[in-house]
Amino acid sequence: MLGRTLVAVVALAIPLAVVPPAVADTPQPGSVAAKSVTLITGDRVTVDGDRVGFEAGPGRKDVRYVTEGTEDDWSLIPLDVAGDVARGVLDRSLFQVPRLIAAGLDDASVKGLPLIVQYRDGAAPKTSLAGARTLTSINAVAATAPRERAVWGQLGQDSAVAKVWLDAPVKASLDRSVPQIGAPEAWQTGFTGEGVKVAVLDTGVDDKHPDLVGRVEAAQNFTDSEDAVDRNGHGTHVAATIAGQGAAGTPARKGVAPGARLLSGKVLNDRGSGNASGIIAGMEWAAQQGAKIVNLSLGHPDEPGLDPLEQAVEHISADSGVLFVIAAGNDGPGASTLGSPGSADSALTVGAVDSEDELASFSSRGPRVADFAIKPDLTAPGVDITAAQAGTTGHVAYSGTSMAAPHVAGAAAVLAQQHPDWTWQQLKAALVGSVKPGGSLTDNGAGRVDVAKAVKQTVAADAGTLSFGHLRWPYEDEPIERTLTYRNSGAEPVTLDLALDAPEGVYTLGATQVTVPANGTAAVTVTAQVKSSRPGAFPGRITATGGGVTVSTLVNLSTEVESYDLHVKMIDQLGTVPDRPDDYMPMTLMPEDGGPLIKIGINHGDSEGPVRVPAGRYLAYAVLRTAFPDRRDELSVVPVPGLEVKEDRELVFDARDARLLNVATDHADARTAGETFTFIQDREDGRQWGARFSLDRFSLPRNVSPDPLRFRVSPTEGKTRGFRFETFTQLAALRADGTFTDTPYQYNLLLRREGSVPGSLRVRDRELGTVRAHLATLRADATGAFGAGPVTDGPGGSYTSWSQAVVSLPATPTWYFTPGVPWRRSIETMPSGRLHQTDEHAEADSYRAGRTEKEWWNTGVVGPALPDNAAVTRNDKAFTIARTPLWYPSRPGRSLMSSDYGGGTTTLLRDGKVVGTADKLPGTVTFPVEPGRGRFQLVLDGTVNPKASELSTKVRTEWSFTSSGAGSVPLFVLRANPQLDLDNASRPGVLVLPLRLERMTGATRQLSRIGVEVSRDGSRWVKAVVVPSGKDTWKAIVPVLPRKGEFASLRLTARDTAGNTVEQTVERAFRVR
Structure with a gap:
């Protein structure tokens, strides 16, 4: 039998996508902290702003994942249980990660997911989970699935279990x-x-x-x-x-x-x-x-x-x-x-x-x-x-x-x-x-x-609503009859006049008047009849009046739109109809008219049952599993674009021609390290459907053969109107141990094909933008994981999950990019053990074909900044300080995120007296203040976990300004960008230190004084000579640096013509070679 049809109405959807462990769009400083949810399968999903990643549960390293839904409301479903979800054995709500987080069911908030385990009729409810509550009315038990147990592994083997539900908030x-x-x-x-x-x-x-x-x-x-x-x-x-x-x-x-x-x-x-x-x-x-x-x-x-x-x-x-x-x-x-x-x-x-x-x-x-x-x-x-x-x-x-x-x-x-x-x-x-x-x-x-x-009324009907059901197309010309009975509890008979208010021609009354005897009943026949040309819902009302009585009864009939049976046949890579009765896989139909998405669980063991769908044109696709006798199973995605449904018909998903979609490049040893391919279908309402599938091979463990873990995809013939294939593919050099660690190059490609799915693809280096990357290190034993993702405007928006290439830092890899496409990039810096990490993110940039550029990452000085979204404002009652980070990369257009950067305090003083202190850094901090003019000091003090970075370990920024009332506060900082090597080190002797000014909106005054000092120990400071070098830029000449092997601390001061000042101190700002 086929699984139950699951219907979801969405505007822009990603019905399927396999999500790899990844990094993605950068959350803005001050965003909500990352939250994780451990699924019933034991796998963990982590959401941090736009970033989505997962960690497979114990013994599940090869598992892949399916995502579906909209950007704000999506599910992440392990593919080995996707069939169970599609056929209704596992509640989809158990995998709707944003809803689980919004409901307070993340790992930090609860000890495990609350479940309702419902049993088949005749089976006694039972569970080994602690604290279970029996729910007799629905033959179920309620219990909490502890995070440390993948309880579906046990429940899924119990034939008495009918369905496992989320114990819904x-x-x-x-x-x-x-x-x-x-x-x-x-x-x-x-x-x-x-x-x-x-x-x-x-x-x-x-x-x-x-x-x-x-x-x-x-x-x-x-x-x-x-x-x-x-x-x-x-x-x-x-x-x-x-x-x-x-x-x-x-x-x-x-x-x-x-x-x-x-x-x-x-x-x-x-x-x-x-x-x-x-x-x-x-x-x-x-x-x-x-x-x-x-x-x-x-x-x-x-x-x-x-x-x-x-x-x-x-x-x-x-x-x-x-x-x-x-x-x-x-x-x-x-x-x-x-x-x-x-x-x-x-x-x-x-x-x-x-x-x-x-x-x-x-x-x-x-x-x-x-x-x-x-x-x-x-x-x-x-x-x-x-x-x-x-x-x-x-x-x-x-x-x-x-x-x-x-x-x-x-x-x-x-x-x-x-x-x-x-x-x-x-x-x-x-x-x-x-x-x-x-x-x-x-x-x-x-x-x-x-x-x-x-x-007061002595007469009542036996039903508030008389339902004629939901009729299957084409509708029978035979009328449908229901009996409406009136009961009189009074001592006198009552004669009722019946009136019908309903869509014309749908309902008729068997009588327009009926007499209900005292303490008795009287019935009237109500008939419904519709024609095939009238799909929809037909609500109405019968009103009975007489003897001071008015009784309302609703009537309702709904009819199916023009629909037909699809007889689905699935053929695997071996040319056989799969015969695995317990194996359900998802099939999806995307209607071009923008109607509801149709998702069905197909049982391979009975894949020729009918599927009822409305008439129209669809993009259809299915995921097929092929069971090989001598190697692990493989999955194939088979698309059928332009499917016309205007009569009962057969729909065949044939995986015999499914293949790995490899992209040929100028590097003979390049192999696919990460791939995400998308089917895109235009809709009649001007929007689009999209189906997305991904695999991250960068993150596979050593000696795991990656090709069987990739999706195979079947190419399509001809050119289908409104259909587009898109693949985001990353390639790198594969090592002998089966990993891509320390790859000297990486391809980041976004390739499109209108109207069809290709059988193969090829690019040349001269057709791409090239970047010679210089990756510095923040500590001696660190590795870096580089990720890049294209910014697109198709269904589902940009690719928010990227694969990452791990390299030992420092490093100088070469990166290739599809030109004309904005690319977001990031690099995670991790010490040995990966317990701490620092993420540097870059704004989206496009590259030109045939052009080579240089980029520097992780370079100092990491220090105070005022990014575009920084805000310090005052109203009649309070000061609000938001997103004024102490740690930001030295290069423009970059941002830095890490849980290890952020320990510290925010303090506001007025006329030398403390207004308030918060044991956190913005984020957002609000201090109440009385109206009126005053001299204010805003002080940010922060420390870094030394396991994350050996540089910029303590940072302090102190602003002093005059404020009279509501408005934006005119803050400014100096950014230092010295010429350092890839160990973030400068040679001893004279150092030229470039400076640039960053202002908040409203900080328009010119600087009247700038000071630069360098120290080896924080007690003895050496002053530098500062000279202008352009608009809002200067150069500081530092005559003496600390000795070789030491760290240099940096203190920057500035004053504007209105008397506003800033003092920034960065301990261990950079190394000295």
């Missing part, structure tokens, strides 16, 4: 609002929810608040917080909206059902967040405690299919008769933004309106993802809702669908008191059927809840 999503929905009128009839148990699964409930004293019958904690007390306030606000007594204020601040009894399940911690497993455990507990209604003012983004929370809603509703009232979410105003578990069929899902019954902009809208069902079901007040404030005796106003849901939960409690024998389905139908209609059906559902009307 979930967050929390009344005076005039209670009358707005008619609650006081319901109370006057004697119904206040008396005796009905309502569970509030939230942040806890403050049962000591006057509005809630005596209302909470039981409480339980399901979070990592210490107890069930509400220290957040969200749950207390929700609980008071349901059953508050109004005792702390006026009676007008009563909840909707002041007679209801509350159960408090703390499923969100004191920060307002929790996990799916804790919420499910709370749902099960609430059912066991006898709750009739459960309020869930929480959620997370919905995806196609049923996630664990949705499953729990369905199972517990069916088994325990509980009505789940769930917030729609606060991700509006876009369409299909409904959250889970509000997306569950059984949920009574609630959007938010304001006091005028207008839909709130934040309220999540329908239709539901994948099947276009109508959700939310109804709305309730959710804007500026006043209710009890936890930890006080007062009240507070909040907005959100979290505030709307408890209005409906309270209404359900009132109705449940009136009709204690009603099922959850009847309660839901009655509330949906008695709404005040208004707004779009897909945005608002039926309308705004009206509890007064729900209590």
